[in-house]
Amino acid sequence: MLDTPSQAPGTLARFAHIGQSAIRGTIRGALGLVLDTALPPLCAACRQPVGSGAGLCAACWSKVSFIAPPYCERLGIPFAYDPGPGILSMEAIADPPAYGRARAAVRFDDVARDLVHALKYGDRLDLANTMGRWMARAGRELLGDADALVPVPLHWRRLWARRFNQAAALAEAISRVSAVPVCHAVRRVRATPQQVGLTRAERAANVQGAFRIPSGGDAAVRGRRLVLVDDVLTSGATIDTCARALLRAGATSVDVLVFARVVAAVRSPI
Numbered sequence: 001m002l003d004t005p006s007q008a009p010g011t012l013a014r015f016a017h018i019g020q021s022a023i024r025g026t027i028r029g030a031l032g033l034v035l036d037t038a039l040p041p042l043c044a045a046c047r048q049p050v051g052s053g054a055g056l057c058a059a060c061w062s063k064v065s066f067i068a069p070p071y072c073e074r075l076g077i078p079f080a081y082d083p084g085p086g087i088l089s090m091e092a093i094a095d096p097p098a099y100g101r102a103r104a105a106v107r108f109d110d111v112a113r114d115l116v117h118a119l120k121y122g123d124r125l126d127l128a129n130t131m132g133r134w135m136a137r138a139g140r141e142l143l144g145d146a147d148a149l150v151p152v153p154l155h156w157r158r159l160w161a162r163r164f165n166q167a168a169a170l171a172e173a174i175s176r177v178s179a180v181p182v183c184h185a186v187r188r189v190r191a192t193p194q195q196v197g198l199t200r201a202e203r204a205a206n207v208q209g210a211f212r213i214p215s216g217g218d219a220a221v222r223g224r225r226l227v228l229v230d231d232v233l234t235s236g237a238t239i240d241t242c243a244r245a246l247l248r249a250g251a252t253s254v255d256v257l258v259f260a261r262v263v264a265a266v267r268s269p270i
């Protein structure tokens, strides 16, 4: 028995390796709301405590890659240099989307992924306000023309599992700063499997017929200028299908405003 090392020192050593923020995170997770008033909020990316409001610590904040002009007027893809007004990217000419214009607040990188995941799966609904403000700034010209914001819907089964739709939370936040109303004009009638790992053509086939305007919902769409809102723009297949459904129902125009978009590299205009 005496040769057997006690459990205690090992356990203590393990605890010594856990940082203060991890312990806070565990306590916060366990006790939830009770401690929310007592502990400062944690950075959504690195989990260090931050001052109130921002959602990110100063170090992570400095790593956010905001998208700013010059970019393709159609797709919002950033350009390496300014080619002058009205110049489009190669993608916009070769494969024009159903929607009119797309804008994104940030590039989809590690920090953006952490923010999106914290909002989506981490019960960090407080982040929607910050992310929505960034989106409202990136989409200023779209919002100036818009009659309504339309969040890309989740299928009810996914909504039930996740309890809220992150696109709707972002649309509400954008609405608060832009005064453009939110309209749940489109419904997801088919749950689509994850798009990860699919080719472009497979992604498009995957979401075919996934969206529908609810019966009697045409009045909310016909003759109106709409802005579709989502968290991330990847291939654009999902949002393009959604835009098509709205245009078929008589929308005058459909633009797209997302929090983050995947950008392969900074490109030159053609």
Ligand SMILES: [Zn+2]
Binding pocket: 043, 044, 045, 046, 047, 048, 056, 057, 058, 059, 060, 061
């Ligand atoms: Zn941080």
